[in-house]
Amino acid sequence: MMLPYLRGVGQIMLQNNAWTGALFLAGIFYDSVIMGIAAVVAVVTGTLTAKLFRYNEADIEAGLYGFSATLVGVALTFYFNPVPVVWIAVVLGSVAATWLQHVFISRGLPGFTFPFILVTWILLYLFLHVYRPGAAASVAGAMPVSDDFTTATNGFGEVIFQGSVVAGIIFFVAVFISSPIAALYGVCASLLGAFISLQFAEPAPDIHMGLFSFNAVLCAITFAGNKPRDGIWVLFSVVLSVLLDVWMLQQHMAVLTFPFVAASWITLALQHLLQKMGIRIKD
Structure with missing residues (x-):
């Protein structure tokens, strides 16, 4: 039951592997619990959106409707403090990214992470020019060494x-x-x-x-x-x-x-x- 969601996270780096997705989530949660929660909310939203619109089941199972949504969620909580409007944007952005992903998939085009990019660019513009929720703090765990x-x-x-x-x-x-x-x-x-x-x-x-x-x-x-x-x-x-x-x-x-x-x-x-x-x- 959880496999499509975990594969959706794993597909961020083009891996159709639930264990890969689980480790990605572990790494995100290690650095930031907020970003980890946003990743979970986003991948669930994206995958459920694909199910609701009855997109190809094999594509859903492979996690193809989860990775762009996941990146939207992590990006928004990276750039902005997690105020309510940001969480609303995470959900709506995940839905939009999923729809755009389907546009590419249905036409047999390699969209890669472009749906995430387009949605995030738009949301960044809106937040920075229309509403300013405040920039987030830097990611936890600044590098202690450089080799x-x-x-x-x-x-x-x-x-x-x-x-x-x-x-x-x-x-x-x-x-x-x-x-x-x-x-x-x-x-x-x-x-x-x-x-x-x-x-x-x-x-x-x-x-x-x-x-x-x-x-x-x-x-x-x-x-x-x-x-x-x-x-x-x-x-x-x-x-x-x-x-x-x-x-x-x-x-x-x-x-x-x-x-x-x-x-x-x-x-x-x-x-x-x-x-x-x-x-x-x-x-």
Whole structure:
């Protein structure tokens, strides 16, 4: 009975695995009980919305209607104090994200986390320009150390707005138990994201926190595979996502997971173009 909800959380990093989702929730609750509650409220709302509208049952069971909603819930309680209007927005935003997810799924389009991005951008604009509930405190667990290991795992943590070393490690383990190769590609992508952003003289604390790595982690997980050519697509999408990440942050934009989505769309379009041209990258 709980499996679709847990898979919905696990799908944040493209894992159709209930244990992965459970560990993600554990990591969120470790950093912030409020964000953990928001994640639960959001994934339940999104999944029940899909059931109410009688969306494809297999897609619901796979958690495809839970991950964007979950991210909306966590994002709103990350950016704003949990006053009543924010909780209302969590529920309404989860419903909207679920509907948008269905628009992509029903058309066979790879929406990834774009429904979450669009809904959150709109709500951030409304709250910052129409109603100001107050910004939330920083995420619990500021990093006590800065080394390659924690930089790599923090890239995982920041995917779901978590800043502690413990949450990042839990998220890495959660992906590893579902797909070891995706998790290991994610570690490499996180370090590469840190290296590239360092070349642009970005602030060291932001780099070590994983702000330039989490989109790269998602790209790596998306295109991870056992064949050498998969590594080429991982590298291409990761570099592109980090460059977009750097540019958006320099423009003081709410980045969210847009660099991941944009880089993934471009990578998929390039793959399709090469296929139509009869060009095949050998393994």
